[in-house]
Amino acid sequence: MYRTHNCGVLNLSNRGEKVILSGWVHKSRDLGGMTFIDLRDRYGKTQLVFNMETNPELCSKARKLGREYVIRAEGMVVERSNKNPNMPTGDIEIIVESLDVLNKSQLPPFTIEDDTDGGDELRMKYRYLDLRREPVKHNIIHRHRVAQETRKYLDSQGFIEIETPVLIKSTPEGARDFVVPSRVHPGSFYALPQSPQIFKQLLMISGFDKYFQIVRCFRDEDLRADRQPEFTQIDCEMSFVERDDVLDAFEGLAVYLFKAIKNYDIKESFPRITYDQAVSEYGTDKPDIRFGMKIGDITGKVKGSGFNVFDNSEYTGGIVATGCAAYSRKDLDGMTDFVKRPQIGAGGLVYVKYNEDGSFKSSVDKFFSPEDLKGLTDLMDARPGDLILILSGERTQTLYALSELRLEMGDRLGLRDKEQFKPLWIVDFPLLEWDDETQRYYAMHHPFTSPKTEDLHMLESDPGKVRANSYDLVINGVEIGGGSIRIHDAEIQKKMLRVLGFTDEEANSQFGFLMNAFRYGAPPHGGIAFGFDRWVALFAGSETIRDFIAFPKNNAGRDVMIDSPSKISDDQLNELNLQLIRKGI
């Protein structure tokens, strides 16, 4: 028998018991005639004691144990004289009577501590050792807990988890598919799903009514920081629903999870604002509403002042930084540098200080009288002591820059409290995006998203104006999930694919089975998908999804631990009827 107890449970109630523990040597200390070992396992740490005087042979054996050795120890639970209130087992220790080394360990390449000395690359290579560290271990267990609670809740609401296939069919729409050559059908390929979208719609047509799945998805994207080629989704779909039925259902899930996972109460229902409103008030479709500081459109107010920049700009807008009128020249230069960074891209920053004494000081004093500025501060609801920061330029780009500036000011003013969660729904996204390069429309969500009924008449005449019956859940500035009411009419689907540039033949070869399915009694339906990795990270107050994946790939899509992807043998290639293209020969 390897153990009677784990390393996290013994306490004073076990005093006098003979126990067996197994685990890893976390730390070892020799103090005078005594040796103390912290024995570690998943559940905690327990102090083992060896006495050179009473049992010199055993104590000498203990002194030879290295860090991370795996041992089994038998002994007696006794009360500690020197208690450690920071450990659940801190009131006791084990007087060891016998000791077995179950496995030795080389010295790990980094310390197994909360703050390790190991760099990122090294820890990824030895991920199995990195996972021994308390914070990483905790993330993985936390992920398990979120998955369990998600399933529990959705099951209780009548959702059925249905597994959809991983070996499916490549479609040219959207991101690139990973493909899997078929050996049995030479020259043919499966594809890995970017999402189970079509299958969940078919399940609605089958009548399953409420479906969910926590499911792996795959996207062969170009490399970006913190993107994984495989990621996990909470994928959901419902029949006979309108938009608000879906939002209500998943607001329920979010509220439940915040309570179950973080014991965090969300009492107010989530605001539901349109994409247009989000962009004009926050400069983004992912607003962080933990704080106000909404963007004010002052284009009309400032045009014609003689200030070139304002006069020639499509859009001028600003935010009010409460109580920042006393910002120094240096502070303001810092803000200017911030907005001029290439990833933000503003040309410059205009400020208006509304001083405590009611006077104004601005970088555009030459063009605006104090009365003009008073009118401006009134329009923006600023008060004495506040600072107005203004950007000007092309509308979309300026709003984006204002959104970044707003977040930066939120950070500086400590308004983005990590312990606070403010979810909201963004609805009515544009259905389509025009791409200048390929001179065609792309679906903003995907080609199965339903246009809003009232915009349907413009689908062919003015597709760029059509709004989608779609929605995103955003929490603290992070998009957690998104979805839509789907098209369930074969004719509308056909039209939609035509707008996306599919010939009827292409549409038929790619999505024929779905459009065919629509002809056999497709119910109205809609759904949503959540980025599970992101959900899990958000609950833990982090934005780095890689920390919540047991075996993540690096930013180059490589698993450096197992060294994958890697070469395969010529025999394997041959069997698959494939050969590498030799370039440059």
Added chain:
Amino acid sequence: MYRTHNCGVLNLSNRGEKVILSGWVHKSRDLGGMTFIDLRDRYGKTQLVFNMETNPELCSKARKLGREYVIRAEGMVVERSNKNPNMPTGDIEIIVESLDVLNKSQLPPFTIEDDTDGGDELRMKYRYLDLRREPVKHNIIHRHRVAQETRKYLDSQGFIEIETPVLIKSTPEGARDFVVPSRVHPGSFYALPQSPQIFKQLLMISGFDKYFQIVRCFRDEDLRADRQPEFTQIDCEMSFVERDDVLDAFEGLAVYLFKAIKNYDIKESFPRITYDQAVSEYGTDKPDIRFGMKIGDITGKVKGSGFNVFDNSEYTGGIVATGCAAYSRKDLDGMTDFVKRPQIGAGGLVYVKYNEDGSFKSSVDKFFSPEDLKGLTDLMDARPGDLILILSGERTQTLYALSELRLEMGDRLGLRDKEQFKPLWIVDFPLLEWDDETQRYYAMHHPFTSPKTEDLHMLESDPGKVRANSYDLVINGVEIGGGSIRIHDAEIQKKMLRVLGFTDEEANSQFGFLMNAFRYGAPPHGGIAFGFDRWVALFAGSETIRDFIAFPKNNAGRDVMIDSPSKISDDQLNELNLQLIRKGI
């Protein structure tokens, strides 16, 4: 609003309520001046009533609805005069006041009934319609239930569900991998996992202690009936365990699931018998122990009788068919034909009738005196009225044939009760299998299975004799899962790979990271994996796993609904740095 209730909940307590229902037109009947429609959804069926006299317009509209139309109906719940006790909603009907057609339907290619007129191919092509049928829908919901309960139980036992990667690395051992070409790393490939074996072992080295996952696995096998290229496994691993700890833990899971899913009590602990015992008593390592009829080895008893077949055979064995002494010539000829079928492969069948009156009649009377036969029946524990069936030949093959004969007799005698479940563990499998063709040993389970400690000394000197510390769970003759205690010592793992014909270099390039991991404090560990598709089918009394997969592939590995695998574009191939080999040009 599409509905106030679903189609399975209304009853007399709702009498007089105004309700809205949505669903599919299941059946429609015109009787005199009335039209009755069974409206169907996932939850049940509800009868809608239309009256030509009181509302001719609406009734005419209803008469135009075709099968599988999707409709929305508003009306009043009333008590039925003609109640249907077979339906939960059979006491009521809805007097419809308004009706909307949400979607039309073409006539389905087969009837949406429990016993459909659709053939297998047609139903697979229109799987989304097949899934509407009650038995198929029920299978999928049942699968969900088994998954939920499995997770609930394992979570309650401290197991953590951890997602392991799907894009991993190809290894040449075992079945063929599906591979995934990398675009970002041209010429390199990921592979899809045949199981998360190595990752779960690494998780034990990480200290997660108890892991599970319900996980998709992939195997590029040649085609066989009822094999799927992708399948689902309940994958589990535990640390600091010996064999019986693992068996106890998963016996717990099995007992829990039988109770939770089928309300079936298993009170006795599962028998644990060795592979050798299973093969000699049942002729198979997957014995159905719902009935006895063990195989008796009578080689010693019958050798030297002068009967050529017995005298020259390595092995002679038989089974006792209780109460079958009165079998006719025709019955016995039928049994003989059965064992001579090519897939069973026996040369012939010898019988001994132990008549009710104590006399004997056998096909080998010429060579055996009544006293000889008495001795034989005594040895085999036969009684007057019983029939002994005997096969003779090469031992392994004869035992296999006896095993098939035993199952056939079990079926004929009605001893294989579908409502009864008799699990048992088979332990101590051979570690290795010799393959004549490639002249090398293969791991019977996989290369990470630990030899039994007492056999370890033979690993290099006499590998064929080494038993594995492995186990299978068998229920009613079906292997439901299997696993082993793993090697956790780098040196033994190295030896094992050497025995399997790996050079140290190959071993290092394929499994180097695992053997390296063993050097940093690997705990003793072991685990098990269950075929989830098979589990689910077993609970439902079926052996056809395809019926329990929402979107299965056919026996050629094709999804005929979405038409996959399929061609991909030359651009896609080019991006992957691949080209097809053009054969015969």
